[in-house]
Amino acid sequence: MTPQEIHARLTERFGDAIGPWTEPERGDPHIAVAPGSLHAVCAFLRDDPELKFDYLQLISGVDWTDRLSSVYHLMSLSHGHGVVLRVDLERGNPRVASVADLWPTADWHEREAWDLLGIVYEGHPGLRRILLPEDWEGHPLRKDYAAPAAYHGVTNA
Amino acid sequence: MTLLTAPRPDTLRTEELLVNMGPQHPSTHGVLRLVVRTDGEIVREAWPQIGFLHRCFEKVAESVTYAQVTPYCDRMDYLASMNNGLAWCLAVERLGGIEVPERAAYLRVMMAELNRIASHLLAFGTYALDLGAFTPFLYGFRERELILSIFEKISGGRLLYHYPRLGGVARDLTPELAGEIRAFIAQMRRAWPEYNELLSENQIFIKRTANVGVIPAAMAVAYGLTGPCLRGSGVKFDLRRAKPYSLYERFDFDIPVGEGIKGEVGDCWDRYWVRMREIIESLRIIEQALDGLPEGEIQTKVSRTLKLPAGEVYVPCENPRGESGYYLISDGKTSPLRVKARGPSFNNLSITHALVRDVLIADVVAIVGSIDIVLGEVDR
Amino acid sequence: MESTAADIFLQRVLGAIWPGAQTMPAWLGYSVLLLLGAALIIGWMSLLALAWTYGERRIAGLIQVRLGPNRVGPQGILQPLADGIKLLVKEDVVPAVAYRFIYTLAPLIVFVGALLPFIVLPFSERLVISNIELGLYFVLAFEAIEVIGVLMAGWAPGSKWSLYGGMRLAAQMLSYEIPMGLCALVIIILTGSVNLGEIVAWQSRDAWFMEHPWIFGWAIFRSPAALLAFVMFYVGGLAATKRAPFDLPEAESELVAGYHTEYSGMRFAFFFMAEYASMYVICALATILFLGGWHAPIPRPELAADASLMEIWSRLAAAHGAAGTGVAGKFGAFGGSLIALLTDPGALKILLHQTFGVVNLLLKTFLLYFVMIWVRWTLPRLRIDQVMYLCLKVFLPFSVACVVWALIQVVMLG
Numbered sequence: 001m002t003p004q005e006i007h008a009r010l011t012e013r014f015g016d017a018i019g020p021w022t023e024p025e026r027g028d029p030h031i032a033v034a035p036g037s038l039h040a041v042c043a044f045l046r047d048d049p050e051l052k053f054d055y056l057q058l059i060s061g062v063d064w065t066d067r068l069s070s071v072y073h074l075m076s077l078s079h080g081h082g083v084v085l086r087v088d089l090e091r092g093n094p095r096v097a098s099v100a101d102l103w104p105t106a107d108w109h110e111r112e113a114w115d116l117l118g119i120v121y122e123g124h125p126g127l128r129r130i131l132l133p134e135d136w137e138g139h140p141l142r143k144d145y146a147a148p149a150a151y152h153g154v155t156n157a
Numbered sequence: 158m159t160l161l162t163a164p165r166p167d168t169l170r171t172e173e174l175l176v177n178m179g180p181q182h183p184s185t186h187g188v189l190r191l192v193v194r195t196d197g198e199i200v201r202e203a204w205p206q207i208g209f210l211h212r213c214f215e216k217v218a219e220s221v222t223y224a225q226v227t228p229y230c231d232r233m234d235y236l237a238s239m240n241n242g243l244a245w246c247l248a249v250e251r252l253g254g255i256e257v258p259e260r261a262a263y264l265r266v267m268m269a270e271l272n273r274i275a276s277h278l279l280a281f282g283t284y285a286l287d288l289g290a291f292t293p294f295l296y297g298f299r300e301r302e303l304i305l306s307i308f309e310k311i312s313g314g315r316l317l318y319h320y321p322r323l324g325g326v327a328r329d330l331t332p333e334l335a336g337e338i339r340a341f342i343a344q345m346r347r348a349w350p351e352y353n354e355l356l357s358e359n360q361i362f363i364k365r366t367a368n369v370g371v372i373p374a375a376m377a378v379a380y381g382l383t384g385p386c387l388r389g390s391g392v393k394f395d396l397r398r399a400k401p402y403s404l405y406e407r408f409d410f411d412i413p414v415g416e417g418i419k420g421e422v423g424d425c426w427d428r429y430w431v432r433m434r435e436i437i438e439s440l441r442i443i444e445q446a447l448d449g450l451p452e453g454e455i456q457t458k459v460s461r462t463l464k465l466p467a468g469e470v471y472v473p474c475e476n477p478r479g480e481s482g483y484y485l486i487s488d489g490k491t492s493p494l495r496v497k498a499r500g501p502s503f504n505n506l507s508i509t510h511a512l513v514r515d516v517l518i519a520d521v522v523a524i525v526g527s528i529d530i531v532l533g534e535v536d537r
Numbered sequence: 538m539e540s541t542a543a544d545i546f547l548q549r550v551l552g553a554i555w556p557g558a559q560t561m562p563a564w565l566g567y568s569v570l571l572l573l574g575a576a577l578i579i580g581w582m583s584l585l586a587l588a589w590t591y592g593e594r595r596i597a598g599l600i601q602v603r604l605g606p607n608r609v610g611p612q613g614i615l616q617p618l619a620d621g622i623k624l625l626v627k628e629d630v631v632p633a634v635a636y637r638f639i640y641t642l643a644p645l646i647v648f649v650g651a652l653l654p655f656i657v658l659p660f661s662e663r664l665v666i667s668n669i670e671l672g673l674y675f676v677l678a679f680e681a682i683e684v685i686g687v688l689m690a691g692w693a694p695g696s697k698w699s700l701y702g703g704m705r706l707a708a709q710m711l712s713y714e715i716p717m718g719l720c721a722l723v724i725i726i727l728t729g730s731v732n733l734g735e736i737v738a739w740q741s742r743d744a745w746f747m748e749h750p751w752i753f754g755w756a757i758f759r760s761p762a763a764l765l766a767f768v769m770f771y772v773g774g775l776a777a778t779k780r781a782p783f784d785l786p787e788a789e790s791e792l793v794a795g796y797h798t799e800y801s802g803m804r805f806a807f808f809f810m811a812e813y814a815s816m817y818v819i820c821a822l823a824t825i826l827f828l829g830g831w832h833a834p835i836p837r838p839e840l841a842a843d844a845s846l847m848e849i850w851s852r853l854a855a856a857h858g859a860a861g862t863g864v865a866g867k868f869g870a871f872g873g874s875l876i877a878l879l880t881d882p883g884a885l886k887i888l889l890h891q892t893f894g895v896v897n898l899l900l901k902t903f904l905l906y907f908v909m910i911w912v913r914w915t916l917p918r919l920r921i922d923q924v925m926y927l928c929l930k931v932f933l934p935f936s937v938a939c940v941v942w943a944l945i946q947v948v949m950l951g
Contacts, residue, residue: 027252027468054378057473060484060497073471073484073499077378077394084471105381108507116215131208131536140216141495176697182793198705198921289781289918295601361782361917518701519920522791 001081003029006051014041030071030084038087039097045074045083046102052076053083056099059109061117065143068094070119089119098124116141173201178521180209186283186525187532191509193521200521203513205506210536218496223249223463224323226496230483231317233500234534236279237477238314239265239272241534242321244474247402248483249323252470253463258454261325262404267338267446268311268320269403270439274345275304276477277432277439280529284429285356287526288365293356300348303341310334323463325456335447342440349437357433366429367420370512370524374423380511381504384479385435386528389415389428396475408445410438425527432529435477462491471499478502478529500534542663542847543570549851554870574666578655586813587617593910600914627802634695635799643690644800644807650682651811654818661831661894662734663846672733673721676822677714680777680815684710687786687796690808694799702795705921706786710777712928717773719936720766724756724826726943727763737830751836755829762942767827769932769939771905774819776924778812781913785921820905821898828901831894838890849884853877 001009010018010031018041019032033041045053057073072085087096098121100106110121111130118139121127129136138145149156178191188209194202214233218226230245231238243265250257257265282297305315311328312318320327356362372382377390387394395412397405413434415427465487473482479501486495505528513521547566591606591614598605606613631640657672659665669675684707691703725731728739744750744759756763776783787795797808824830831837857874878884919927 024468026254026466027470030469056381057471057480057482058484058497058499060495062486062495062497064494071484077392080399084469103381104379104511105504105507108503129208131211133208140213174697198701285917289784290916291597292601292914295603299602355915356917359917361919364923365917365920517920517922519785519791519918 001051001079003031003081003083006045006081006083007031009048009051010041010044013044017041028084030086033085033087035087035089035096038085039099039102041085042072042074042099042102050079052078054078056103056105056109057082059099059106059113061113061119061141063091063117063141063143067091068117068119070094070096070113072099094119095122096120097122098127100124115139118142171196178203186530189506189525189530189532189535191513191521191525193513193518195518198517200513200516200518203509203521205509207503207506207532207535210532212537214498214537215496218493220492222461222491223253223465223493224459224461226493227322228317228319230498231319232533233498233537234476234478234481234502234531235316236276236531237272237481238316238318239268239308239320240474240476241481242319243269243403244472244476244481245483246321246323247472247474248470248485249463249465251472252468252485252487253323253459253465255324255459256457257325257403258457259404259451260329260453261455263446263450264326264330264455265321265403266405266408267330267443267450268308268318268326270442270446271304271307271338271341273439273477274436275301275308277436278304280432280477281352281356281429284526284529285362287522288362290356290359290362293352296348296352296355300341300345303337303344307334307337307341310337322456322459324459325454329455330450335450338443338447342444345436345440349433352433357430363419363426365519365523366425366527368424369420369516369520370425370527371421372423372508372512376508376511377423380508382479382508383501383504384475384477385428385431386479386501386505386508388413389431389527390423391415391417391427396473396480400473402472402474407449408442410442413438425523428527428529464489464491465493473499476501478531478534479505481534498534498537500537502528502530502532502535503537506530506535542845543567545845545847545851546570550847550854550874553851553854554857554867554874571666574656578652578666582652582655582810582814582817585817586810587621589813589816589906590617590620596907596910597914600911621806624802624806629802629804630799632694632696632799636693636695639689640693640799641804643686643693644804644811646686646689647683647811648686648807650679650686651814651818653679653682654822655814657733658818658821659733659737659825659830660898661891662737663891664895665734668732668734670732673725673731673736673826676733676818677718677721680818681710681714683811683815686811690800691796696799698793698798699796701792702786702798705792706779706796708921709779709783709785709924709928712925713773713776713932716928716932716936717770717777719933719940720770720773721826723760723762723766723936723939723943726940726947727756727760729947733825733830737825737832740829741832752829752833754832756827760943760946762939762946763827765935766939766943767823769936770827771819771823773928773932774823775909775912776928778815778819780816780909782916782919783924784913784918785924816906816909817902820902820909823905824898824901828905829897831898833897834900835893835897837893837897838886840887840890846878846884846887849881849887850874850878853881 004021007021014037017034017037023029045051053074053076055075055077057075060071062069062071068089068091070087070089075082089096098110100110108130110124111127113119114121114127115129115132116139137148147156174195176193176195178193180188180190190206192204192206193200214229217229227242227245230241233241278297278301282294285293308318309315311334312320372390374390374392377387377392391414393412393414398412413431415422415431417427419426467487467489469486471482471484473480480499481501482499484497484499485493488494509525512524595605606616609615609619631637654676656666657669657675687706688703691699724736728736730736740754740756742754744754757767779786787797797805800808854874857870
């Protein structure tokens with residue numbers, strides 16, 4: 001199935017929770033999903049026999065300066081098709097449901113997005129920092145992040 | 158495991174021990190830290206702790222030009238530098254609509270496959286080292302050295318090559334070097350059975366790896382495993398075939414999968430054996446690339462301060478360890494808005510906690526070794 | 538204690554030149570001789586450790602398609618010396634949480650434990666420090682002392698990796714003592730002796746209807762039980778000396794360096810030398826028990842039953858003794874008797890006989906040692922449960938079967 005057909009199936013099933021289809025000039029298309037329905041959409045994508053997205057390639061957090069996004073690259077090993085989901089989140093309070101219960105691989109990806117961008121994945125089994133030390137302050141991949149002057153006596157000069 | 162039952166609590170006081178395996182430990186392949194809860198020789202649970210090698214790649218990439226990102230990508234999985242550089246170039250080229258000359262694409266394939274062999278040879282050696290056999294390591298290095306000298310002649314580097322460039326490759330293949338590659342293929346074919354005599358068919362090696370660390374296919378897919386780890390579990394998935402890039406659709410090769418020859422499908426031996434057979438398949442691809450190498454340019458003109466149109470792209474590539482790709486978002490400026498590196502080791506490693514349960518300490522080493530991680534890419 | 542040779546030397550050789558030696562208290566003479574013997578053992582052991590580290594590294598290089606050390610001295614022959622100096626001058630690091638007393642004591646116990654078997658380990662029928670009747674028991678008993686030292690070394694530094702190494706070693710070494718002991722028992726049953734010299738003598742006596750059976754007198758050719766026992770003894774010996782594929786107590790990819798993780802410098806060198814010494818003991822013991830010791834393959838000149846080097850020497854000393862006066866003269870007389878001894882045809886025959894014996898023994902010992910190196914650089918390491926399985930479920934029943942077989946052979950066939 002092409003991403004457009006998948007978009008049609010999702011719109012049919014979830015209605016307003018799915019954003020309108022836009023074909024980009026260059027690069028990959030994506031499907032916008034409302035934060036509240038993400039988990040249901042993902043569960044549907046995974047379990048529907050015609051879609052069967054059994055493989056989550058990656059989750060990336062993105063800072064667009066006005067909002068944050070959590071982007072999901074999905075692929076179906078049995079059908080060979082892929083799709084990109086994007087959830088736009090409020091910059092002040094970025095919260096979205098965790099999909100770690102659907103794909104265990106999401107565990108580390110969500111921890112990384114929390115660590116570097118501060119996106120809160122609700123229902124995650126243990127949302128801790130993963131790449132940075134536990135006591136690090138701030139989320140470095142945010143565009144307004146200012147590097148600290150020193151960390152445990154190691155200066156940034 | 159029936160041999161090692163716990164003593165009766167009323168006769169002997171026993172305690173579980175928390176041990177740090179790493180970040181400085183001989184068998185964690187870099188700076189992986191495994192926090193291990195042990196009960197005598199049995200490991201009850203293991204938590205991998207990563208990030209010791211974090212180099213802020215994604216943050217850095219947001220402030221340099223597209224061409225300047227390439228060397229950083231080389232350093233992600235430093236044992237498969239060619240493949241990583243290629244993945245980045247493909248992402249930029251797809252978003253920028255840059256055409257790559259056919260000869261360059263062939264050269265990229267050739268070098269990527271050579272690098273795959275080099276990486277698998279190292280994996281072969283270090284895995285033997287993990288299991289206490291020192292000699293296979295040096296045998297692996299004997300052939301790997303030939304590849305490195307080929308790389309040195311074509312790129313100037315022996316570990317980090319910066320060979321694939323945006324829109325082409327750095328240097329052309331000379332006829333002498335082509336001869337050298339052919340000589341290497343012949344030598345590798347001679348040496349391969351030697352490796353198997355030394356290690357693959359060794360009874361102790363089989364006893365140590367068969368039925369150890371079994372990953373069922375469904376679990377492998379759910380944890381996002383790719384590369385030999387996924388194929389070792391019997392899933393026939395290879396991005397070179399599933400989503401061909403850089404003209405891979407033109408080459409004829411088999412995808413080896415785990416068949417459970419020595420034990421259950423998806424055990425450590427299967428993962429090891431998939432790597433060994435991939436060496437032979439890579440040789441086939443290199444041979445075809447040499448035979449069909451078209452004449453022509455090796456580089457299209459690409460501006461140094463390349464501006465990509467706004468948009469996003471993700472091109473997954475088959476790295477020696479699995480799916481490696483860069484999720485690239487551009488907002489039309491000279492540097493990317495966001496780059497997210499998806500490395501196979503990061504995902505493959507995440508299965509460790511689920512896999513290392515109630516096994517012996519020696520098995521932890523065998524399992525982590527069979528996943529074949531490179532921390533440079535896990536920590537980024 | 539074998540006292541005749543020492544007695545003759547003290548009383549009659551020295552006595553003929555320095556009459557005072559005859560009136561010297563017996564304990565003093567023996568003490569001096571024993572100290573000399575101890576110096577010889579330590580010297581021999583250090584030499585072995587030096588030569589074998591070099592040999593091992595060169596052979597490993599050969600096996601691993603590389604060169605091995607070849608820079609220090611001609612062909613790198615001085616490399617072990619350089620390493621020894623490095624170990625000597627290295628900083629001695631003691632972990633802050635270590636039990637200092639036990640920590641310090643452990644390498645010494647290991648070293649001494651590895652040294653003691655040399656007291657009874659013969660090089661030929663006459664070249665032995667102390668030819669005690671229970672020689673075999675002595676060797677097996679003192680090999681086991683090492684376990685205590687290594688356990689202490691595992692416990693004392695307060696490191697978890699060391700503890701694991703010590704634990705593994707205790708389990709492994711003590712388990713393998715049992716089948717190894719049973720394998721030695723096979724030889725005891727066949728020969729009817731626990732004296733190492735007597736065991737070798739038995740192997741040179743008539744077998745297979747030959748008066749001089751050459752290599753066919755060896756225990757392994759005389760009984761299938763002994764052949765099987767030899768294999769198990771040797772493999773068990775690999776386990777008891779912690780050599781690959783049984784090097785779990787110091788498995789670097791699992792336990793960093795096992796029980797000697799926290800030891801450096803000379804303390805580490807003690808463990809290291811002890812390992813090489815016990816490797817020699819195992820190889821030499823296997824040669825003596827199963828491969829005919831100093832007997833064959835090189836044929837040795839026939840000796841009369843009463844041929845004695847000391848007897849000849851005392852005769853020569855008596856002839857030279859009167860010649861010298863003063864300290865220089867006495868030494869001259871002693872040296873003269875020594876030179877006369879070395880040119881005496883009877884003495885030369887004995888010396889040749891002994892030398893060929895030593896060469897025979899060392900030849901087979903080094904061959905076994907070479908196989909140890911070969912195995913080490915070829916095979917991967919076993920897992921602890923596999924090591925214990927091999928010992929308790931394979932070696933133990935088979936070694937018991939060997940003992941039974943040997944009993945039947947002795948009782949039924951005589």
